[in-house]
Amino acid sequence: MxxxxxxxxxxxxxxxxxxxxxxxxxxxxxxxxxxxxxxxxxxxxxxxxxxxxxxxxxxxxxxxxxxxxxxxxxxxxxxxxxxxxxxxxxxxxxxxxxxxxxxxxxxxxxxxxxxxxxxxxxxxxxxxxxxxxxxxxxxxxxxxxxxxxxxxxxxxxxxxxxxxxxxxxxxxxxxxxxxxxxxxxxxxxxxxxxxxxxxxxxxxxxxxxxxxxxxxxxxxxxxxxxxxxxxxxxxxxxxxxxxxxxxxxxxxxxxxxxxxxxxxxxxxxxxxxxxxxxxxxxxxxxxxxxxxxxxxRNIGCEGCISKCSGKAEKNEPEETAPEGGKYKFAISSKSGINIDQHFGHTNEFYIYFYDQGRIRLLEKRNVDKYCMGIYDCVAQEDKISKIVRTIEDCDGVIVLRIGEEPREKLEAKNIKVMEMYDSINKAVAKAAKELEKDAKPEILPITESDN
Structure with missing residues (x-):
């Protein structure tokens, strides 16, 4: 009892x-x-x-x-x-x-x-x-x-x-x-x-x-x-x-x-x-x-509730990209899905290739983190130089955030730096548009003095 x-x-x-x-x-x-x-x-x-x-x-x-x-x-x-x-x-x-x-x-x-x-x-x-x-x-x-x-x-x-x-x-x-x-x-x-x-x-x-x-x-x-x-x-x-x-x-x-x-x-x-x-x-x-x-994705689920405003149902691309040139981008991402990581915390870059509207992943490249401390991302000349050499064949770097010093180092090598939060494919399409816009010469209006 x-x-x-x-x-x-x-x-x-x-x-x-x-x-x-x-x-x-x-x-x-x-x-x-x-x-x-x-x-x-x-x-x-x-x-x-x-x-x-x-x-x-x-x-x-x-x-x-x-x-x-x-x-x-x-x-x-x-x-x-x-x-x-x-x-x-x-x-x-x-x-x-x-x-x-x-x-x-x-x-x-x-x-x-x-x-x-x-x-x-x-x-x-x-x-x-x-x-x-x-x-x-x-x-x-x-x-x-x-x-x-x-x-x-x-x-x-x-x-x-x-x-x-x-x-x-x-x-x-x-x-x-x-x-x-x-x-x-x-x-x-x-x-x-x-x-x-x-x-x-x-x-x-x-x-x-x-x-x-x-x-x-x-x-x-x-x-x-x-x-x-x-x-x-x-x-x-x-x-x-x-x-x-x-x-x-x-x-x-x-x-x-x-x-x-x-x-x-x-x-x-x-x-x-x-x-x-x-x-x-x-x-x-x-x-x-x-x-x-x-x-x-297709196992068990009988269908998605919604698909990006209906784009998937029409088999349309997620992001309309320009059909211009060919570009290579280094992506800072902790998920491999979104642009969701600070440049200073990156230990690997996803390298994406843009080719006349088509977007594909080429490879991953390992780097030493630029920022190792919790409290401050102190500029480290040797590390940023190594990172630049690792991605110097890229036309652009896409990150969530980046400090001024690494930005200046990258842009000095003609690598365009773009900050955004988006899915990788959308971000690459947007970045390609930016590069296309930069590549087009400015057409000035003709004035009478030019004749």
């Missing part, structure tokens, strides 16, 4: 066992552990709906060339998710994790999420399950997540002050009602913290994502990190905002990589920080550094 004390002791023992098992799974989880290059994950896009509206987000279902959270090229039913998982599992031997990261919010689509995880668990009992959520419905589904065997949960918490939250969230849809301003932000925050604290108390490994928004919450992040640590979070991931056309914050200035890493170092005193986040798509497949989702 169990007494109240015995029952509490039994529950405590079960929680400790679950915690030990889940923490051990960190080793094979590319996001939570320190082995992101060894193990692969698969995101299954089974959650289309979202229950909050963030001012930095504009969810669209796109073609293959955009890489950011909230983006996928197609939706899967639970049965299709299982079919695709089987295909990926047979090809990618180091696949250890199945995650649900949208494209909406996992808990706003709980029936689909539950069914998907149940089907995959039956087929592959050893697979680690993780899930990302804004946390609004976390108190309602926390116990069911535990029962489903979800061992890792990521909650996005951008503010622990409702006044700041009101600047970030346009609308919160909660239990059939829409809330705005501080009222909506407070409901969201209360549920986020309650759900996070409960999951942590049950041995679930929790990570908190925070988007660093310049002039909005950048001076508030230390407070956020301290609060989520109190709730039991295992680690936090402070992320740079990716500008998204059509969002309210599309013109908000970005925090620099220096500012971002300074904030991470400051918060590292309190809690483990994630430095290797790639801000992945909702249908990402592979290791964090090598996304293979395009290789499995």
């Amino acid at each position: 169990y007494t109240i004390g015995n029952l509490n002791a039994k529950k405590s023992e079960e929680m400790n066992i679950r915690l030990a098992v889940n923490v051990d799974k960190n080793y094979t989880h590319p996001c939570f552990g320190d082995n992101s290059h060894k193990f692969a994950r698969m995101h299954i896009p089974v959650a289309p709906e979202c229950n909050i509206s963030c001012n930095y987000c504009s969810r669209k279902y796109d073609c293959a060339n955009e890489s950011r959270p909230g983006v996928t090229s197609g939706m899967l039913s639970p049965e299709e998710a299982l079919q695709k998982f089987k295909a990926v599992k047979s090809k990618i031997k180091n696949l250890t994790v199945v995650g649900i990261a949208g494209p909406g919010d996992a808990l706003a689509n709980f029936d689909e999420v539950k069914k998907s995880l149940e089907l995959i668990r039956q087929y592959s009992p050893e697979t680690t399950f993780c899930l990302s959520t804004n946390g609004l419905m976390l108190p309602f589904y926390a116990n069911q997540l535990i029962e489903l065997g979800v061992s890792h949960v990521t909650v996005t918490i951008n503010a622990v002050d409702k006044k700041i939250g009101a600047k970030i969230y346009r609308e919160v849809n909660y239990l059939g009602h829409k809330y705005t301003g501080e009222e909506g932000a407070e409901i969201l925050l209360n549920n986020q913290l309650a759900g996070l604290k409960y999951l942590c108390s049950k041995g679930i490994v929790c990570k908190v994502n925070t988007v660093m928004l310049k002039g909005i919450n950048d001076n508030h992040i230390v407070e956020v990190i301290k609060k989520v640590k109190e709730c039991g979070a295992y680690m936090t991931n402070i992320m740079q905002m990716i500008p998204v056309q059509g969002s309210r914050f599309e013109d908000l200035p970005l925090v620099s990589n220096v500012e971002l890493n300074e904030m991470r170092k400051k918060c590292e005193v309190d809690i483990k920080q994630m430095y290797h986040c790639r801000q992945c798509r909702a249908d990402a497949i592979g290791t964090l550094s090598e996304d293979h989702s395009i290789d499995f």
Whole structure:
């Protein structure tokens, strides 16, 4: 016969066992552990709906060339998710994790999420399950997540002050009602913290994502990190905002990589920080550094929800490029999909060839990072000279950002430098247009004095 004390002791023992098992799974989880290059994950896009509206987000279902959270090229039913998982599992031997990261919010689509995880668990009992959520419905589904065997949960918490939250969230849809301003932000925050604290108390490994928004919450992040640590979070991931056309914050200035890493170092005193986040798509497949989702694009999915404003359905090119000359470009990209990396952080360039409207990848070229320090990218003559020699046959360099000194060195070698955030193919087409424009001589109007 169990007494109240015995029952509490039994529950405590079960929680400790679950915690030990889940923490051990960190080793094979590319996001939570320190082995992101060894193990692969698969995101299954089974959650289309979202229950909050963030001012930095504009969810669209796109073609293959955009890489950011909230983006996928197609939706899967639970049965299709299982079919695709089987295909990926047979090809990618180091696949250890199945995650649900949208494209909406996992808990706003709980029936689909539950069914998907149940089907995959039956087929592959050893697979680690993780899930990302804004946390609004976390108190309602926390116990069911535990029962489903979800061992890792990521909650996005951008503010622990409702006044700041009101600047970030346009609308919160909660239990059939829409809330705005501080009222909506407070409901969201209360549920986020309650759900996070409960999951942590049950041995679930929790990570908190925070988007660093310049002039909005950048001076508030230390407070956020301290609060989520109190709730039991295992680690936090402070992320740079990716500008998204059509969002309210599309013109908000970005925090620099220096500012971002300074904030991470400051918060590292309190809690483990994630430095290797790639801000992945909702249908990402592979290791964090090598996304293979395009290789499995047609498996399981019966069709994309939308295809880049209908271009794919018409078999039209993603970007209309000029048919002029032939150019070679060095691309700085951490994803291999977008122009999403600072020149100073590049350790390999993607070399693309543009030939009269056709665009193709030639090769990758390794270089030593120009900027090695976290706090400052100090000019280093020897390194920039080596980088220039590595790409001196290129007509242009396309980067997210670049410092003045490397820009001057490259342009002195007649290598045009272009800063932009876009998919690689679109960026190459735009860069080719720029070079075509520069190549055309200016035609001056004829005046009477010229005759």
